[in-house]
Amino acid sequence: MxxxxxxxxxxxxxxxxxxxxxxxxxxxxxxxxxxxxxxxxxxxxxxxxxxxxxxxxxxxxxxxxxxxxxxxxxxxxxxxxxxxxxxxxxxxxxxxxxxxxxxxxxxxxxxxxxxxxxxxxxxxxxxxxxxxxxxxxxxxxxxxxxxxxxxxxxxxxxxxxxxxxxxxxxxxxxxxxxxxxxxxxxxxxxxxxxxxxxxxxxxxxxxxEFKHCWLGAFPDNGLYAATGSGKIIVYGGLYQNSNGANVRIGGRGSEIRWPTVEIDSTRPEDRSQRGIRIENGRNITIHGAAVENSSPEATSHAVSVMNTCESAWIEDTRIELRGDDVNHGIVLSPNCGGVTVVDTTVTHETAGGYPFWIQDSDNTEQILAEGLTITGQSGDAEGFRDGIRCERDNCRFNNIDVAQPGRSGVDRNAIVNTASEVTVYKSDLRASQYPFLDIGTNTLVRNSVLQSTGGQEAVCLYASSTSPAFKENRLVEGIRDFGASDVTTWSNTYE
Structure with missing residues (x-):
C-alpha cells in the first residue's frame, strides 16, 4: 500500500x-x-x-x-x-x-x-x-x-x-x-x-480553538459556535461580511481574542451583518477585538450580548462604525447577565444610533463600563441620538470619555438615563445637546466634567427624575430642571 x-x-x-x-x-x-x-x-x-x-x-x-x-x-x-x-x-x-x-x-x-x-x-x-x-x-x-x-x-x-x-x-x-x-x-x-x-x-x-482563520461572506453566519456547552476560543483571524453574525459564540468560559471583523459590503439579501454575537453561556470574554463596519444594515450591531449570555467581559476592543444608515455599537439585550466593558473605544460615524445601548431590563446584575471612550460625529436618524442609552438599573460608569458633537449640527446627548441606581464617576461628558439627561431614580454623578458644545446646560432633569445627586463636578452652564424631585447638589462648580 x-x-x-x-x-x-x-x-x-x-x-x-x-x-x-x-x-x-x-x-x-x-x-x-x-x-x-x-x-x-x-x-x-x-x-x-x-x-x-x-x-x-x-x-x-x-x-x-x-x-x-x-x-x-x-x-x-x-x-x-x-x-x-x-x-x-x-x-x-x-x-x-x-x-x-x-x-x-x-x-x-x-x-x-x-x-x-x-x-x-x-x-x-x-x-x-x-x-x-x-x-x-x-x-x-x-x-x-x-x-x-x-x-x-x-x-x-x-x-x-x-x-x-x-x-x-x-x-x-x-x-x-x-x-x-x-x-x-x-x-x-x-x-x-x-x-x-x-x-x-x-x-x-x-x-x-479557532486560530488565525479567514472567512468571507456567508449567508448564515461566518464562524457559528453558539450552542455547545464546551469552551470556544477564537484567536486572531479575519471575518468579513457574513449575514447573521461574523463571529457567533457561546459556551462556558469562551474567549474571543484579537480577531478582526470587517463589514464593508452588503448583498441585496443581507439583513443583519453583526460583528460579534455572544450567547448561550457564561463568563464569555472579548479581548482585543477590532470590529469595523462601513456598510451597515440597521440591525448590524458591532457587538451583541444576547439574552442567553449569563455574564461577559469586553476589554481592549476597538469598534468603528461608519456609513449613511442607523447602527449601534455595543448592545446589551434585556435579559443578559452582568457585563463589564473595560478600556474599549467606539468610534461612531453613522446616520444615527447608540454607540452603547443597555436595553430596558428587570435584571439588576451590574453593568460596569470603565475606561470606555465614545467618539465620532453621528446623526439623529430615527431618534437614536444618545452616546450611551442606559435603560437598566445598577449600571456604573467609571472614567469614561464620551464626545457627541453631532453630525451637521444635529443634537446629540452623551448619556441618557432612564433607570435606577446609576453612577457616573470621574468621567468626561461632552455633547452638542445635553451631556447628561436623567429621567431615572437615585442617579449619582460625581467628580466629573460635563459640558455642552451647543450652549445647553450640562445636565437636563425631567419631571420624572427622582433623587438625582451631583457632587464635586464641573457643570458648565449648570442644571436645567423641568421639575425633578429631591435633587442633591454638593460642591459643584458652574461656569
Missing amino acids: GLTSTASAASEPYGQYYDEYSTVVDVTEAGADNSGDESITPVLDEIRDDDTLLVFPEGRYYMDEQFRFTGFENFGVVGENATLVPANYYDFSGPNYRLFRLGVSYSPGGRLRFEGFDVDQTASNTGIRTIEANVSDRLEVRDITIHGQHDSGTWGPGLFNITDSDGTGIVERFRAPDGGAWINDTPTAGDRWRGPSGIVANQNVGTL
Whole structure:
C-alpha cells in the first residue's frame, strides 16, 4: 500500500508526524490519481485503517463522493502541496454534503489530524463541506485554503466538534475568503434557509480553538459556535461580511481574542451583518477585538450580548462604525447577565444610533463600563441620538470619555438615563445637546466634567427624575430642571 518507513521520515514535509502512526501510506502509491481525472474516494475507502496517516503528495485529487471513517482511535490525512477538486453539485454521488466525514456524534474519532490542502471550487456549482469532524480526544486541523465561492447550496466548508468534555482541538489557518452564495443563487434554491455558514461547531463539549482563520461572506453566519456547552476560543483571524453574525459564540468560559471583523459590503439579501454575537453561556470574554463596519444594515450591531449570555467581559476592543444608515455599537439585550466593558473605544460615524445601548431590563446584575471612550460625529436618524442609552438599573460608569458633537449640527446627548441606581464617576461628558439627561431614580454623578458644545446646560432633569445627586463636578452652564424631585447638589462648580 505504499508504506513509508520512519527511517525516511526526516526528509518528508510531514515526517515529524510519522512516529505517531503505525502505518503511513502514500495515497498515490496505493493507486490514487493525482492528475485530477479520476475520483480518489474508492482508493481511500480501500486503504483507510486505524493508527494510519494518509499522505497526499503534490497534485490534484478529484472527489465525486464522500469519504467516511468513524470510530477510529488515531487517524491522519495530510497534503504536500495537494489540491482537492470536488465534483460539481450534479456529478457528486450519494450524500452531496461533504468530502471528508471523519467521526460522527455517536461514533467519534479519538485523535484526528487533517492538514495541508487547497480546495479548488472555482468551477460553477461547486462548493461542498471539505471536512466534518467529531473527535473525542484531540483534533488538529491546519492550513486548509478554499478557493472560489461556495455556490452549490450545500453545507458550508467546515464542521468541528469535540465530543468529550476533556477533549481539545485546534483549527488553525482554515481559510474560505470567497464565502458562499445565497441559497436562491444555487442549484438547491428553495431547499434551505438562506444558505451555508462558514464554520459550524454547535455541538462542542470540549475545548476547541479557532486560530488565525479567514472567512468571507456567508449567508448564515461566518464562524457559528453558539450552542455547545464546551469552551470556544477564537484567536486572531479575519471575518468579513457574513449575514447573521461574523463571529457567533457561546459556551462556558469562551474567549474571543484579537480577531478582526470587517463589514464593508452588503448583498441585496443581507439583513443583519453583526460583528460579534455572544450567547448561550457564561463568563464569555472579548479581548482585543477590532470590529469595523462601513456598510451597515440597521440591525448590524458591532457587538451583541444576547439574552442567553449569563455574564461577559469586553476589554481592549476597538469598534468603528461608519456609513449613511442607523447602527449601534455595543448592545446589551434585556435579559443578559452582568457585563463589564473595560478600556474599549467606539468610534461612531453613522446616520444615527447608540454607540452603547443597555436595553430596558428587570435584571439588576451590574453593568460596569470603565475606561470606555465614545467618539465620532453621528446623526439623529430615527431618534437614536444618545452616546450611551442606559435603560437598566445598577449600571456604573467609571472614567469614561464620551464626545457627541453631532453630525451637521444635529443634537446629540452623551448619556441618557432612564433607570435606577446609576453612577457616573470621574468621567468626561461632552455633547452638542445635553451631556447628561436623567429621567431615572437615585442617579449619582460625581467628580466629573460635563459640558455642552451647543450652549445647553450640562445636565437636563425631567419631571420624572427622582433623587438625582451631583457632587464635586464641573457643570458648565449648570442644571436645567423641568421639575425633578429631591435633587442633591454638593460642591459643584458652574461656569
